[in-house]
Amino acid sequence: MEETRIVIVDDSSFAITLIREIFETNGFKVVGQASSLEEVKEIVKSTKPNLVTMDMTLPGTDGFECTRAVHEIDKNIRVIVVSSMMDEELIKEAQENNVSAYVQKPVDADELITAVKRVMASEELYKFLSEEYFGVFKEALMDGMNRMTKTLVTYTEEYTTNKEYESQGMTIIIGIIGKFSGRMLLDLSIKTAEDIAAAIFKREPKNDDETMAALGEFSNIVSGNACSILNRKNKALGLRVAPPSILHGDNVLIAASCFNTTTAVSSTSYGKLLLNVGFQRSEEKWT
């Protein structure tokens, strides 16, 4: 696991000393401290921590403004609020400001360390998924195509984007649920869908329903296999797939998602097939 580098933000030197000692006793590295918005920006830029503990009451600013400043520098830095104040309103605002956990003062060492470990484990797991998922999905698509139609898939292009794009005619969407939620999309022309269905049935599909049933099942197998492989690599992911929904029509636009997705354009024996997959960093489950 990557080393956890911590910056402590608090206006009380007593609190900083106390929190620093808790971290150092437990083997964590404190790389800096700050007591104002300016110091937060300066220290976070210069020390590049992956975790910040944040007091709520700070001179001339507050913990949420500082949290936003931290995320402007690097949105991947996790922030844990450590404050004497804790009520429903503050917790709601903390969640809206992408705070990962909330620990009330006086700080209990076990509680703080547990919060840090939980947040960093989730971070590590997301990193693992981000690095692994697309290769696994590409492999599952190749394997699915090979097993169901005995043909090959060749990838011609790959890009990460969150821009709107126009469907080629048919889109199969599969929601993915687990430690991180996301989706898999397959997009292809109606003709390509019909030809794939014909190859699966080993005859022409009788009607559109058969074509869609074949493509739905094909997508279900690809996504299910990919998620199983990812779960085997790390069972904490607990990924499961929802049943496929299939959209078709002229000029159907697929909107950008609020998280980055990766797209691979592939060439198959039946035409162009687009694979698009993405996962959202989970919202922390607050206890």
Next chain:
Amino acid sequence: MDIKYIDPFIQSFSEVMPQLGFCNIQKGDLREKGQELTCSGVVIVVGMVGAIKGNVVYRIGFDTAKTIASTMMMGAPVDELDEMSQSALAELCNMLTASAATYFYNAGINIEISTPTLFHGPNISVSMSSRSVLCVQLNADDNSVEINIAFEE
């Protein structure tokens, strides 16, 4: 399909929409539909797994979608369904489904939801994941949102 599966969505709509600036919430038609839906406007798909497994498809007409997005963005004018308003609508459906999931949980049915995906176009056909689909029309200040639910128990 058991009609009890629609209640959490009605409760969720009645709870979430007022928080976004809509006052008058009304329940419209409730009916069972076939697997195929056609739509002109915005379609948002959210997957569900758990005690029940399926999809929720939200259908909103173009003009209504713009009005809802504008209201959600504190009345900022929405002439085109741009990225910001699409994002607001996707977030709306995420909130509605997440809140419905909480109502399901309270009723002893544990489900989890996927991220929403938004599509739009003048002529979209949707083939739902199960043969029977429950559809409820809900209105917020005369803005009509159609919720289609396809579940396998």
